[in-house]
Amino acid sequence: MAARISYDEVEIGTELPACSFPVTRADLVRYAGASGDFNPIHWNEKFAKGVGLPDVIAHGMFTMAEAARVVTDWVGDPGAVAEYGVRFTRPVVVPNDDKGAVIEVTAKVAAKDDERRTVRVDLVVKSEGQKVLGMSRAVVRLA
Amino acid sequence: MALDQSFVGRTYPATDPYEVGREKIREFAEAIGDTNPVYTDPEAAKALGHPDVIAPPTFVFSVTYRAAGAVVSDPQLGLDYSRVVHGDQKFAYARPVRAGDRLTVVSTIESIKSLAGNDVLTVRGEVRDEHGEHVVTAHTTLVARAAEEA
Numbered sequence: 001m002a003a004r005i006s007y008d009e010v011e012i013g014t015e016l017p018a019c020s021f022p023v024t025r026a027d028l029v030r031y032a033g034a035s036g037d038f039n040p041i042h043w044n045e046k047f048a049k050g051v052g053l054p055d056v057i058a059h060g061m062f063t064m065a066e067a068a069r070v071v072t073d074w075v076g077d078p079g080a081v082a083e084y085g086v087r088f089t090r091p092v093v094v095p096n097d098d099k100g101a102v103i104e105v106t107a108k109v110a111a112k113d114d115e116r117r118t119v120r121v122d123l124v125v126k127s128e129g130q131k132v133l134g135m136s137r138a139v140v141r142l143a
Numbered sequence: 144m145a146l147d148q149s150f151v152g153r154t155y156p157a158t159d160p161y162e163v164g165r166e167k168i169r170e171f172a173e174a175i176g177d178t179n180p181v182y183t184d185p186e187a188a189k190a191l192g193h194p195d196v197i198a199p200p201t202f203v204f205s206v207t208y209r210a211a212g213a214v215v216s217d218p219q220l221g222l223d224y225s226r227v228v229h230g231d232q233k234f235a236y237a238r239p240v241r242a243g244d245r246l247t248v249v250s251t252i253e254s255i256k257s258l259a260g261n262d263v264l265t266v267r268g269e270v271r272d273e274h275g276e277h278v279v280t281a282h283t284t285l286v287a288r289a290a291e292e293a
Contacts, residue, residue, distance in 0.1 A: 036209070
């Protein structure tokens with residue numbers, strides 16, 4: 001493990017660099033193939049609307065993966081992530097145009113554990129101005 | 144109909160090994176748009192102290208979710224999969240998943256709750272490598288929405 005962030009330099013309230021992740025239909029098709037999750041709600045508009053969704057929605061695990069990048073880009077070594085959890089509270093709706101949707105992620109250090117030299121990072125993950133993940137937290141081992 | 148509480152604690156047999164390949168990790172990293180070289184370049188991974196390229200944190204879900212399929216499709220449990228949505232997902236890592244791992248998963252039903260008519264099922268997936276060492280534990284909560292009144 002080689003976190004490039006030093007535990008001693010981080011304070012409760014430290015903000016991680018925020019990031020926005022665009023997501024298009026093509027991204028969802030690619031993610032379906034890579035992950036093996038071919039649920040048609042993630043690529044078939046007719047099917048998605050048939051089960052009561054407003055449109056095709058992103059895989060929850062895709063959103064979870066994008067949000068993690070704010071943490072792994074900050075710490076440098078993704079192997080420093082000790083715990084990561086989210087609640088899927090609202091779908092990311094992805095329209096069939098060349099813009100798609102945007103997942104916006106902000107994060108800050110919410111707790112420090114001196115014994116384990118870990119910090120808990122709380123993430124806020126939004127799309128269209130509304131939270132799409134809840135209880136989104138990562139515990140990271142720092143140098 | 145509410146799920147049977149007596150299934151809490153039920154453990155399913157270990158899965159056949161899933162062999163983690165470098166190219167599968169690369170494909171996954173590209174699919175999430177993550178260009179961190181630790182996912183694709185063995186030398187970059189070694190520079191961070193890893194024996195080979197590692198996988199992004201959520202990669203292992205593909206492995207644990209397939210294993211949880213044994214629970215979801217258990218006819219005795221009787222979960223209505225057509226009504227299932229993913230509620231929560233958590234991972235606790237002993238180390239990152241890496242290329243060359245041969246991972247097996249043992250799934251256990253950790254809890255069954257009924258909330259506002261919905262069945263809420265939490266499955267724990269313990270992931271071990273070919274040496275029997277713990278790699279990661281995944282907690283997956285599935286919510287089966289209540290059936291509409293006929």
